[in-house]
Amino acid sequence: MAEFRVINVNVGVFDKNDRVADANRAKLRAQKTFMLNVMASPGAGKTTTLLATIAALKDKYKIGVMEADIDATVDAETMANAGVRSIQVHTGGECAMDAEMTRQALEEFPTEDLDLLFLENIGNLVCPAETDTGASKNIEILSVPEGDDKPLKYPLMFEVCHAVLINKIDTTDYFPFDFDAVEERIHRLNPDCKIFFVSARTGEGMQEWIDWLDSEVAAWNA
């Protein structure tokens, strides 16, 4: 099996979070590393989407992944086996990565030479939305089986995202999903949010998302 490390990180003081997040962002900007905070429900397809995205961009950028989980090393193993530089971060039961945990992970994981760093956050639509990690941008992956009502139930998540990927669009035969309604619900909360309709498995719609990410990375690292 390919190699990756596992580290345990400790939660920070809440009222200092924004200061630590800004310091993380400044460090990443100085070293020209774009960090994308990837949020979603459990099983929405974060890892599959990242693998497909990395495959498309790996010849252009140096890429790494920090996998945050309560427990297990499943995702870091998947990334390592795909040849992606990765680290497994265990949050000690915390329901999201905060800025201090991200700072500790950035100390343990070599990122100086990376152009693009993915932070795959804990699977959860509540806590990760409340905590700035210091990422350059935030995205949410909402999968069709979860339903088009999620922006109504978890509005903050959709407010803090720069882009939303509606994933698993190849499963609408099984799961009724109103694309117009979800778009309207997201844009009511966040008019500037980019929305991409994709299937990470079949590749449908992925190019538009990858082009957007590519342009964001290029702009950050310019």
Place this chain on the structure above:
Amino acid sequence: MAEFRVINVNVGVFDKNDRVADANRAKLRAQKTFMLNVMASPGAGKTTTLLATIAALKDKYKIGVMEADIDATVDAETMANAGVRSIQVHTGGECAMDAEMTRQALEEFPTEDLDLLFLENIGNLVCPAETDTGASKNIEILSVPEGDDKPLKYPLMFEVCHAVLINKIDTTDYFPFDFDAVEERIHRLNPDCKIFFVSARTGEGMQEWIDWLDSEVAAWNA
């Protein structure tokens, strides 16, 4: 539209949680109301499963539902439109119902004459597992599209549950899912956990789950 109320509840003091939870449980036992705490990821099918379960048991038991959400009233509307006594509980951004929030909801929602009360918790596999609400039993609904690795990533959730429903088993053509592996992973964490393989939409496997719930309600209210 059918009627239901919306209430806002406030988080309790953490170290008093177990005491308040025990008081909730004692109150419910005294009034012969079985409360089932229903936990799951967003979009795992909590509401659909509850609707099918209620349809099967409504002639035998008086049933009510407390719908906990960060925002929106989608689920309470669905329940009310199906003729189920329901209340929408808003948690003020908190990622789970705690015992104090449940106590406040039980004060606002008439449950004295109910045999069976469902608490549909916030969609999340982390926070709800950490907090005793005072429910008689806990269940988790894990849907096939989420993947069979969830017991590895969110072990506490599977440790605190008395039963797990593996839902959306009609979608295995789209989503590879190892039923033996998930069973083994759950039982390694929690050997006594009941596991039911169901599709709330097609009805497959539902009778065995409903029979189990029926026997639990009868035992509690005896």
